[in-house]
Amino acid sequence: MTYIKPKFRHPALSKNVLGYEKQDYEGAISTLCGGCGHDSISGAIVQACFELNIEPHRLAKLSGIGCSSKTPTYFLSNSHGFNSVHGRMPSVATGAILANRNLIYLGVSGDGDTASIGMGQFVHAIRRNLNMTYIVMNNGCYGLTKGQDSATTDIGSISKSGAANQLHPIDLVGMAIELGASFVARSFSGDRTQLIPLIKAALSHKGFAFIDVVSPCVTFNNNFGSTKSYDYVRAHVEATATVDYIPEKEEITVEYGAGKTANVELHDGSVIQLHKLSPDWNPLDRRSALRRLHNAQAKGEILTGLVYVNPQGQDLHDHLKTTEKPLNALREKELDPGQAALEAINAEHR
Amino acid sequence: MQHLTGTNDFVVRFANVNGTGSASANDLFSKAIFRMGIPVTAKNIFPSNIQGLPTWFEVRISEKGYLGRRDGIDIMVCVNPQSMAKDVKAVKSGGYFIYDSTKPLHKEYIREDLHYIGIPMTEICNQHFQDPRVRQLLKNIVYVGGLATLLEIEEAVLKGIIADQFKKKEKLIAPNFKALELGMQYVKDHYAYPLDLKVERRDLVGDKIVIDGNTACGLGAIYGGATVAAWYPITPSTSLVQAFEKYANKLRIDPETGRKNFAVVQAEDELAAIGMVIGAAWNGARAFTATSGPGVSLMNEFLGLAYFAEIPTVLVDVQRGGPSTGMPTRTQQSDITLAAYASHGDTKHVLLFPSNPKECFDLMADALDLADRLQTPIIVMTDLDLGMNDHLSPPFAWDENRKYDIGKVLSANDLEKMEVFGRYLDSDGDGIPYRTIPGTHPTKGSYFTRGTSRDEYAKYTEEGAPYVRNMQRLLKKWETAKTLVPKPEFYQTNNESPYGLIFFGTTTYAALEAMDMLEAEGMAMDAMRVLAFPFQESVREFIEQHEKIFVIEQNRDAQFRSLLISELEINPKQLIKILNYDGFPITADFIQKEILSKIEPVVIKNNGMVH
Numbered sequence: 001m002t003y004i005k006p007k008f009r010h011p012a013l014s015k016n017v018l019g020y021e022k023q024d025y026e027g028a029i030s031t032l033c034g035g036c037g038h039d040s041i042s043g044a045i046v047q048a049c050f051e052l053n054i055e056p057h058r059l060a061k062l063s064g065i066g067c068s069s070k071t072p073t074y075f076l077s078n079s080h081g082f083n084s085v086h087g088r089m090p091s092v093a094t095g096a097i098l099a100n101r102n103l104i105y106l107g108v109s110g111d112g113d114t115a116s117i118g119m120g121q122f123v124h125a126i127r128r129n130l131n132m133t134y135i136v137m138n139n140g141c142y143g144l145t146k147g148q149d150s151a152t153t154d155i156g157s158i159s160k161s162g163a164a165n166q167l168h169p170i171d172l173v174g175m176a177i178e179l180g181a182s183f184v185a186r187s188f189s190g191d192r193t194q195l196i197p198l199i200k201a202a203l204s205h206k207g208f209a210f211i212d213v214v215s216p217c218v219t220f221n222n223n224f225g226s227t228k229s230y231d232y233v234r235a236h237v238e239a240t241a242t243v244d245y246i247p248e249k250e251e252i253t254v255e256y257g258a259g260k261t262a263n264v265e266l267h268d269g270s271v272i273q274l275h276k277l278s279p280d281w282n283p284l285d286r287r288s289a290l291r292r293l294h295n296a297q298a299k300g301e302i303l304t305g306l307v308y309v310n311p312q313g314q315d316l317h318d319h320l321k322t323t324e325k326p327l328n329a330l331r332e333k334e335l336d337p338g339q340a341a342l343e344a345i346n347a348e349h350r
Numbered sequence: 351m352q353h354l355t356g357t358n359d360f361v362v363r364f365a366n367v368n369g370t371g372s373a374s375a376n377d378l379f380s381k382a383i384f385r386m387g388i389p390v391t392a393k394n395i396f397p398s399n400i401q402g403l404p405t406w407f408e409v410r411i412s413e414k415g416y417l418g419r420r421d422g423i424d425i426m427v428c429v430n431p432q433s434m435a436k437d438v439k440a441v442k443s444g445g446y447f448i449y450d451s452t453k454p455l456h457k458e459y460i461r462e463d464l465h466y467i468g469i470p471m472t473e474i475c476n477q478h479f480q481d482p483r484v485r486q487l488l489k490n491i492v493y494v495g496g497l498a499t500l501l502e503i504e505e506a507v508l509k510g511i512i513a514d515q516f517k518k519k520e521k522l523i524a525p526n527f528k529a530l531e532l533g534m535q536y537v538k539d540h541y542a543y544p545l546d547l548k549v550e551r552r553d554l555v556g557d558k559i560v561i562d563g564n565t566a567c568g569l570g571a572i573y574g575g576a577t578v579a580a581w582y583p584i585t586p587s588t589s590l591v592q593a594f595e596k597y598a599n600k601l602r603i604d605p606e607t608g609r610k611n612f613a614v615v616q617a618e619d620e621l622a623a624i625g626m627v628i629g630a631a632w633n634g635a636r637a638f639t640a641t642s643g644p645g646v647s648l649m650n651e652f653l654g655l656a657y658f659a660e661i662p663t664v665l666v667d668v669q670r671g672g673p674s675t676g677m678p679t680r681t682q683q684s685d686i687t688l689a690a691y692a693s694h695g696d697t698k699h700v701l702l703f704p705s706n707p708k709e710c711f712d713l714m715a716d717a718l719d720l721a722d723r724l725q726t727p728i729i730v731m732t733d734l735d736l737g738m739n740d741h742l743s744p745p746f747a748w749d750e751n752r753k754y755d756i757g758k759v760l761s762a763n764d765l766e767k768m769e770v771f772g773r774y775l776d777s778d779g780d781g782i783p784y785r786t787i788p789g790t791h792p793t794k795g796s797y798f799t800r801g802t803s804r805d806e807y808a809k810y811t812e813e814g815a816p817y818v819r820n821m822q823r824l825l826k827k828w829e830t831a832k833t834l835v836p837k838p839e840f841y842q843t844n845n846e847s848p849y850g851l852i853f854f855g856t857t858t859y860a861a862l863e864a865m866d867m868l869e870a871e872g873m874a875m876d877a878m879r880v881l882a883f884p885f886q887e888s889v890r891e892f893i894e895q896h897e898k899i900f901v902i903e904q905n906r907d908a909q910f911r912s913l914l915i916s917e918l919e920i921n922p923k924q925l926i927k928i929l930n931y932d933g934f935p936i937t938a939d940f941i942q943k944e945i946l947s948k949i950e951p952v953v954i955k956n957n958g959m960v961h
Binding site for chain 1: 799
């Protein structure tokens with residue numbers, strides 16, 4: 001196996017509106033195990049950013065620690081990246097977002113990084129409605145330390161060692177909706193046609209966009225009896241609806257039967273089009289979304305697709321009333337109150 | 351009976367119940383002394399509680415300008431029955447005990463060697479005021495009035511302060527004046543006045559201000575250009591970020607849009623607080639957090655990341671009594687080792703040690719420059735005494751031509767001209783590499799920040815050689831830091847004594863006073879105040895030029911001394927420990943006594959004297 005990516009590019013490769021080729025959104029060669037679900041997600045991120053015409057340097061990618069958190073090396077090499085400490089990516093992302101509100105922020109985490117060590121920071125990132133996309137590559141185990149159960153491992157799921165998990169799993173999707181996340185979706189690393197438009201919609205959403213992506217660990221959790229194996233997920237997956245992401249400038253051409261389609265307009269004017277809607281679910285209503293999720297759970301289905309969205313939320317900068325200009329671009333002119341103001345403060349203290 | 355006598359040189363302690371509004375009355379008292387031109391220092395000794403427990407306020411008045419705590423209480427104003435037994439015992443022989451005489455004083459509180467001055471504060475207030483809450487608050491003003499007559503504090507000065515205080519609530523001025531006058535009149539009617547202890551107007555404070563160190567740090571952060579503050583509430587640091595926010599809301603509002611040129615986020619814990627600072631600084635904003643020892647413990651992991659990934663990080667540690675929850679409302683200098691080597695692996699951090707509010711302001715602004723210049727954590731080490739008590743301080747000043755030193759940050763133009771960008775290349779030989787801010791250039795300058803080992807081009811590696819090169823470069827940067835951090839202050843032109851004193855931070859007040867006391871006994875000693883870690887060569891030279899060095903600090907384990915020994919490879923026998931760690935600010939009497947006991951043990955033994 002080679003670790004060098006060829007620079008050669010086929011002259012006929014298509015470019016996006018900005019003139020970038022898809023390769024411009026790629027990163028270093030992955031060192032994850034062959035067949036790892038995470039690599040498919042990285043590929044979907046590359047495709048989504050390419051199709052969305054994102055300038056690579058206008059995106060910052062952040063992660064914690066674990067197999068999932070290694071992936072930012074494998075996409076968007078022209079973007080700044082920050083592989084921080086275990087479970088603490090949300091706080092680093094919060095600071096970065098405070099410093100420059102004009103970049104696009106993509107956080108990548110895993111089920112250990114988010115649902116265990118990083119649970120505290122994850123829930124507070126949701127509360128603050130940080131303007132970022134937060135992807136959990138959820139394989140139900142600790143891959144990098146050789147397959148221990150995680151907090152998202154289902155009851156009865158059998159690990160490679162043969163033991164069945166006894167503890168109740170944390171459902172990150174249900175929790176994110178409960179906590180007020182403004183965009184909540186689940187997908188499956190093996191379903192690119194669903195995942196790519198979801199990532200595009202998440203990156204376009206203003207506020208905290210959460211995607212829980214079930215991503216089988218081929219080495220430690222793809223065995224018979226595991227509920228996060230490729231076979232199990234494929235057999236139990238159930239989509240809320242099919243998702244199309246339509247950029248602002250494109251005309252909506254596909255029409256579906258009445259009552260079966262919903263268009264959700266995002267903050268930037270782009271549209272998420274959902275079709276083949278189930279009749280008892282409204283993606284703009286939290287209670288309805290939770291009901292849909294619980295119904296699927298009761299039936300033993302893994303519900304994927306967009307589950308809930310609120311396109312009109314206020315993000316952290318709105319709450320803090322920070323200036324439009326990024327804080328990291330402010331200098332003495334805007335920041336230095338001057339000696340006269342200081343003299344007045346001195347006088348207050350005499 | 352003996353009378354304590356003296357002008358502008360005594361200590362008054364107020365014993366109150368917390369949550370009863372005594373703080374503003376006590377502030378009124380100490381501010382009046384200040385406005386009469388007399389150096390004064392006040393210490394608030396308070397419990398970790400909101401209402402109902404004993405709290406003390408200690409005011410030292412010193413014509414000579416000594417601002418440390420002093421042993422012994424000359425006048426006790428006791429309005430708290432809970433603590434009265436202890437409070438009676440605390441007064442110096444011949445001193446005064448002022449109390450609420452609405453109810454007679456219990457016999458057990460009578461000491462033959464004290465002067466008792468009863469003022470029926472509750473009764474006076476019940477007679478003249480209707481509202482129960484107002485009665486409670488004005489009781490405190492009544493005793494200030496009593497003290498005004500006893501000590502000859504100028505009435506006009508007191509009234510001026512009250513008028514300033516209630517500028518926006520004018521209705522409250524008249525009842526406060528009345529309570530003050532009632533207290534004054536009661537003393538005039540019942541006691542001989544003034545006492546032999548009194549104050550007299552002087553012109554000794556000049557343009558000085560009275561302010562606490564936390565406010566000073568918050569203002570320093572504003573002037574130093576901080577735009578992001580992330581924090582988690584913890585005594586005694588809470589008021590620091592609150593001061594930043596208060597003044598930023600006045601001084602940092604965009605005039606056109608009314609929007610804020612800053613962001614303050616109350617984090618979910620200290621881990622998140624420093625994570626936010628690191629994220630903001632990585633992304634090119636000036637950011638800081640403030641905490642106390644328990645918070646620094648939690649921040650250890652992130653401090654290691656900031657050290658190793660080289661991210662400017664400013665942290666203020668307002669130290670309190672440890673370990674664990676320790677004495678959360680008492681002062682100590684006991685986080686020295688924790689802060690200097692915070693985090694696992696080989697880490698060390700730049701520490702700054704301000705000793706008064708002016709230095710808090712200056713060093714806080716400097717810390718933001720140093721962090722950007724050195725791309726590493728800078729920890730400003732204050733303490734509860736400095737942070738939460740008002741101190742007489744030189745006024746703050748700001749050079750309007752001063753520019754922020756944002757250090758080695760590459761612009762799009764710089765990158766355009768470069769062949770290759772190596773985030774961790776030491777191109778200048780000072781150990782400090784160049785960095786880029788996300789979003790700067792479409793194709794150049796992006797890199798991956800990580801806490802794992804990497805080569806000069808920020809590429810992940812587990813090879814030994816590039817790891818060692820990187821660790822060596824960090825040491826070189828440490829050497830560079832020595833040239834940038836503030837130099838020690840010396841109190842003599844030439845070293846003349848075989849003995850030297852080393853101290854830092856709030857120990858300075860008491861140490862300087864102790865030096866005067868020692869000199870008066872014919873034992874002048876040389877002294878050095880350290881303002882920063884890493885230690886410069888001049889610190890070593892000072893130690894080497896003395897036979898014995900007394901290292902004065904406020905912790906049990908002589909942490910600063912250990913730092914000197916390990917970093918400068920000093921013979922431990924040369925450094926003598928002078929340690930105070932009972933939670934109260936160290937006093938000059940204590941320092942003098944300890945030093946004398948350690949240099950002349952034989953003399954003390956022979957004459958049986960206790961110094």
